[in-house]
Amino acid sequence: MNTFEQHESGVRSYCRSFPAVFKQAKGATLTAENGTEYLDFLAGAGSLNYGHNNPVLKQALLEYIEADGLTQGLDMYSSAKEYFIDRFHKTILKPRGFNDYVIQFTGPTGSNTVEAALKLARKVKGRKNIIAFTNGFHGCTAGALSCTANQHHRGGAGVSLNDVSRMPFDGYFGEKTNTIAMVDKLLSDPSSGIDKPAAVILETIQGEGGLNVASAQWLKDLRELCNRHDMLMIVDDIQAGCGRSGDFFSFEEAGIKPDIITLSKSISGYGLPMALTVFHKDLDVWTPGEHNGTFRGNNHAFVTAASAIDAYWTDNLFSNDIKAKGKLLRKRLSRIIDRFGPESLKLKGRCMMSGIECPSEQIAADIVKASYEKGLIIETCGNRDQIVKCFTPLTISNEELERGLSLLEQAFTDVIGRLEAAAAS
Incomplete structure (x- = not known):
């Protein structure tokens, strides 16, 4: 470790959290x-939804490299890019109504x-202000960080993070509070102090913010709100997508x-750096090279x-298959909750983006540590890092999923057991 x-x-x-030196990885296993x-x-x-060194993807990459396929293409045309665009458009966008x-x-x-x-969004609408939501996470560069809510990350900026208005996410004030109505009221009042926004940006399932899930109705109401107030709707699907x-x-x-x-993380499928911004063609007002980057042409990705x-x-x-595994995951997490504290533990998230909220950050950290000692790599999230977050490869086998959840349950047994013993003494 000295190096x-x-x-x-x-x-x-x-x-x-995981002080090992790793040298190999396959599927859902790190060695x-x-x-x-x-x-x-x-x-x-969340960048390895298809697992480590997925054999199908690896074979395609090896064959491409062996044939001296283009590696770095900037934004020049290439056969690899053409094939990806064609497959993404025909298989992902068009069937979902995004043909244009x-x-x-x-x-x-x-x-x-x-x-x-x-x-x-700012260029299209000619306005600076953006609406972002409580507990949202959108990145750590200055513009993205201005929309990120996390105090720890914002504190690293060293500059003012301006031109963003923070609004309450779905459920932020509890289930009975209509946060869309609150936002509508603020935007409709010329003296609210909220400058007319160009867009709203949100995650439908907040990953780093605590596995907070926006309901389908809330998302529909937000879409209508954007239409009503002439704002664009940006969905950050970097972690919850793919x-x-x-x-x-x-x-x-x-x-x-x-x-x-917005898409990144698992869009390349193999953990290779790649990111896309997908938008309606009517919004395509960029001039050539107005937003660029040297490595936007990663042909291996x-x-x-x-x-x-x-x-x-x-x-x-x-x-x-993902949905079936999501049900299994949440069933096993619910069993842990029922066993160790239905009053103090809470199930969070949706499908294969789920976890358990613990009473404190320290308990969650202790569970992560105990899991690692048993051979399970798992991390925390949440506004206070109080949520143990399950983020397995989507290709994980049912046997591996069950085994990992058993290790997690054992970690809860150790940590909660120690707490109960300490309380009893």
């Missing part, structure tokens, strides 16, 4: 240098596609059509992304 501790910046974070195997319930923070939407290849990070979406909710897009269940969609679409999204089989 990392002496020469790598203290900004590193995940390695502090350390000493041969210890760990089940992966983190999946590259275009694809922008941004710099290869989630933050960059968010930056592009915000810049485009199948994590059971559908390719997380908003499909609500039957809405965002104006702009185009190859694996197209392979993932061909392998998993040409029919409903994969989607149905």
Whole structure:
């Protein structure tokens, strides 16, 4: 560990929870240098929905490299890009009613596609203000960070984060409070102090913010609100998209059509850097090169992304399998809750983006530590890091899923048991 501790910046974070040196990965398993195997319930923070070194995607990539396929193409045309665009349009966009939407290849990070979406919305509407929501997370570059709610991340900016109005997400004030009505009231009042926004940006399932789920009705009402107040609707599907909710897009269940969609993380399918901003062609007012980035032409990512679409999204089989695993996951999490504290623990999230809210950040951290000691990689999220978050590869087998959840239950047994013993003494 001395190499990392002496020469790598203290900004590193995940390695502090999982202090092993990993050298191999396959499917849902990570292997350390000493041969210890760990089940992966983190999946590259959602960038490995199809697992580590997925054999179908790996074979396509190896064949492309062996044939001296283009690696870096900037935004020039290439056969790999052409095939991806064709497959993404015909298999993902067109069947879901997005036939008249275009694809922008941004710099290869989630933050960059968010930056592009915000810049485009402001350019189209000629306004600066953006509405973002409590507990939302959209990235750590300045523009994206202005829409991010997390105090810890915002504190690292070093500059003012302006031109964003924060509004309450669905359920922020409890189930009985209509937060859409609150936003409508503020936007309708010329003396509310809220400048007319160009757009709203949201996650339908807030990942880092605590697995908070927007209801289908809330999303429909927000879509109507955007229409009523001439605002664009940006859905950040970077973490919840690419199948994590059971559908390719997380908003499909609500039957809405965002104006702009941001995608990254698992869009490449293989963990390769790639990001897209998808929007209605009427919004395509960019001039050439107005938003660019050297590595927006990662052709290796185009190859694996197209392979993932061909392998998993040409029919409903994969989607149905994800939903079945989501039910299994939530059933087992509910069992843990019933066993260790139905009054103090809470089920969060939706489908394969679910977890357990604990009474405190320390309890959640202790469960993560105990899980790691048993061979399970799992992390926390939430406004106080109080939620243990299950984020497995979507291709995980039922046996692996059950085994990992048993390890998690054992970790709860250890941690809650110690707490009960301490309380009794």
